[in-house]
Amino acid sequence: MAGPPRRPLSLAEVAAGSENERLGVARDSMLRNPRILKAELGKPLRNCYTLPGLDFSYGLYIERTDGGVPEAIGHWNTIKPRTNPTQNMPRDFITMNRGALKAGYTTARQFNLYYKAKDVRRKDDEYSRFKRSPPHVSPDRTYGIPARPSTPLFDLLQHKYRELWMQQQRALTAALRLEKTKSQKDKVRDTRTTLLRKNPVPPKEESFWHLPHLEKKGGERRPNPFIKQLQDETTGKSRSVCNPDNPTRPSERSSAWTE
Numbered sequence: 148m149a150g151p152p153r154r155p156l157s158l159a160e161v162a163a164g165s166e167n168e169r170l171g172v173a174r175d176s177m178l179r180n181p182r183i184l185k186a187e188l189g190k191p192l193r194n195c196y197t198l199p200g201l202d203f204s205y206g207l208y209i210e211r212t213d214g215g216v217p218e219a220i221g222h223w224n225t226i227k228p229r230t231n232p233t234q235n236m237p238r239d240f241i242t243m244n245r246g247a248l249k250a251g252y253t254t255a256r257q258f259n260l261y262y263k264a265k266d267v268r269r270k271d272d273e274y275s276r277f278k279r280s281p282p283h284v285s286p287d288r289t290y291g292i293p294a295r296p297s298t299p300l301f302d303l304l305q306h307k308y309r310e311l312w313m314q315q316q317r318a319l320t321a322a323l324r325l326e327k328t329k330s331q332k333d334k335v336r337d338t339r340t341t342l343l344r345k346n347p348v349p350p351k352e353e354s355f356w357h358l359p360h361l362e363k364k365g366g367e368r369r370p371n372p373f374i375k376q377l378q379d380e381t382t383g384k385s386r387s388v389c390n391p392d393n394p395t396r397p398s399e400r401s402s403a404w405t406e
Contacts, residue, residue, distance in 0.1 A: 153190070153191055153192075153193045153194070154193065154194070154198055155178060155179050155193055155194065155195050155196065155197060155198070156178040156179075156184070156193055157175065157178065158173055158175060158178065161173075161178070165187070166185040166186070166187055166188070167184060167185055167187075178195075179195045179196075179197065180195065181195045235268075236268040236269045236270070236271065237268070237269055238262070238266065238267065238268060238269070239267045239268060242267045243261065243262055243267050246265060246267075247261040
């Protein structure tokens with residue numbers, strides 16, 4: 148059975164035939180060396196450290212100076228208030244600089260002489276008002292972070308939050324449906340007549356009657372009367388004759404070309 152470590156083994160406790168039996172000259176230091184000490188069968192390990200006797204008391208000894216209950220009943224030990232020593236307040240350089248400027252001093256030497264002549268110190272209430280008198284706090288004030296509210300287990304088991312969410316969704320759906328029906332009632336549908344009134348058909352432009360052979364047809368190119376293409380019998384190339392100053396008949400131009 149395992150247990151806490153036991154005290155170091157002594158020569159008187161070593162039995163003949165045990166695991167830690169020593170032949171010849173045996174010393175107590177042999178039984179306190181953890182590297183050569185063998186574990187005993189069925190017993191917890193030993194710590195191999197020298198410990199004080201059984202009558203030794205561990206811990207610190209505190210000498211009683213309060214006198215116990217009799218002294219507490221006889222008189223009450225009070226603490227005498229401490230008097231704070233006078234504290235040298237730091238210099239008030241803002242006030243001294245203002246006074247030096249009003250006096251007409253501008254250089255650093257003049258400022259130092261003014262500091263020695265007019266040594267103004269800061270006031271006690273401005274420097275240590277929190278040390279002298281801490282801020283007033285109401286008696287019912289609670290310090291620290293407020294505790295988190297307890298989890299409502301009954302609401303969780305009864306699915307209360309799910310029911311609340313479903314009610315909100317139903318109310319939202321009903322409001323959307325009502326708004327949709329109102330918008331459909333207020334909206335007037337357009338008919339063909341209203342659409343024609345909003346977007347009237349553009350009037351058709353009237354075109355006067357022309358002779359069929361004078362109308363311009365798309366993609367058709369009329370021949371120029373002043374240009375005629377002739378076929379050269381010898382070379383087989385086309386020529387273009389253009390004479391706008393003397394518009395002659397095609398028969399006359401062809402005869403003039405041949406001549």
